[in-house]
Amino acid sequence: MATTSKASATTKTDPEQTAATTTTDAAKKTSATYGISDEVKGKMSEEINEMLSFAVYNGITINTDVVSLIQNCSVDNLVNAHNMLCKNVAPATPKSIAYTRKLRENTDKKTLFSKLPLVRNLIILSLVFLATFIITGSSEDVNNTSLDLGVMNNHGRSLLLNLAYLSSIAGLGVLFYLLKNVSASVKNGNLVPEDTIYYIALIVLGVISGLIMSEILHFYTKDPESINLFNKSVLALIGGFSSDAIFTVLQGLIDRLKAIFAPSNSQ
Template identity: 30%
Template sequence: MDSVEKFNRPAVFKIIREIKTMLQYAVASGKKLPDWILPAIAPIEVKQIHYEKSSSGSSVDFPFDTKELSQINKIYTTLAAAVSPATPMSIDYTTPSKKMFFVLGTKTIPVIRNMWMMSILFLTGFVITGFYLDNIYYVQANLLFSSGLGAYFYSLYTANKYVVNRSFDPTYITFYYNRIIIGIIAGIILSNLIVPPQTNGSLNINTSIISMLGGFSSDAVLKILNRLVSMLITLVEGDAKEIIETREAEIKTKYLEKQAKMKIETASRLLAMLNDIQSKTDDESFLRIKSVVDKILGEEAEQI
């Protein structure tokens, strides 16, 4: 018991609070619970309330023994399975707690309310700047608002299903905002990268729509950029390979030319020496040597 008092007291009471949270959600949602749950929870809750009222320090004995702790764990596990995929944390966070318009309206979830407000802001900016597309500054502002509109649309749509089944994990809030920023950047990049195609009929694809699509699907923009990078790398590698091959061919040609000239010069000297000794050798030997020299000169002349 001492070890329970010293180390597990805060954790036990946290588990009991989460049991209450899951029980309230399960009852409100019409979840089917085992018959033994409520009779088992009642004495535990009574002991907790009595402990919290009577304890003013650490001198009060811990109200639960080992058997009751096992029962608490069993209750927690059963309720967690009943409310899944929701968790105590997601249930708490998706419980409406803030006014929709800060001081007016019904209560809603803070992060969703913030996304609503920003979506309305980007939508308003998109509509207003759309009337002044003859000005380059308004055009860029319009691209910013349209990409933000697409990014917020994606985030709200993604978060919606988790809010509905009460499984929205607040630890992913940073992911949602990070995804929005990435979407805005991706939308602006895509709108400046792609020229709107010529379309017929009712389909109107302009730079604003392309920016909105980029904000909605930053993954698609990432794939496009990766593809462009691969193409550039291939192009650079191809150019480098061609340069190397051309240089090798030039070096080889110069080497062959040099070798051929050396052979011609050598053969010319031999021919000159042969003419000098023509009178000192017989005709058959002279003609044989001369034919070899002429052959060398002919082959090298063809190579050059």
């Protein structure tokens, strides 16, 4: 009988232990779900250290309040220190600083030309557009007369060479802008991996806008005969260099037309 009572007591305590264990696990899950995880805190501390290292290495003045904040590992202090350092190292960001450091660490044995693939690719594209410009510009089919014909009246090999000539000028214009922009980004430490995709799209937009400026948006001063080799080349160069501005202008025109033909229903 005594053995039976002990067994029943043990059986009764098992559900209690199970309930306590379940409650503890639920509390852990709740804290991990609704609170700031240790992984986020560690990432924040890592970014703070990287920004401090970047600021010290580049001689950037740091807010001295950061020192007292990082000594206490509370979430509020880490967030405040992170915000202060982001303002101190701007226009660089924690993401760009980590990306630049990764490039520097992984390319110690590489040549200077291959350390930054984005800059290397832009330089290669610039040489390609420059070679295309020289080859097409020296052709007999590219002249004032053939350019005056435009897309609608020209045809065949002459049309292809003229479009290649204008596209190469537009490409040189957009690459002139991008190389200057990339140089500033490398100097300021705000280069990020997404810039590669952005610059590829901008090159395509630059070539398209250059062709639009030189072939579609003709600025006639007197008559169509006044458009010559120099005028179209300048328009293609400006279109490539200011592709963002051309897109903004066209988008503004579309928005105005939509506002005219589809007015809002506000009363």
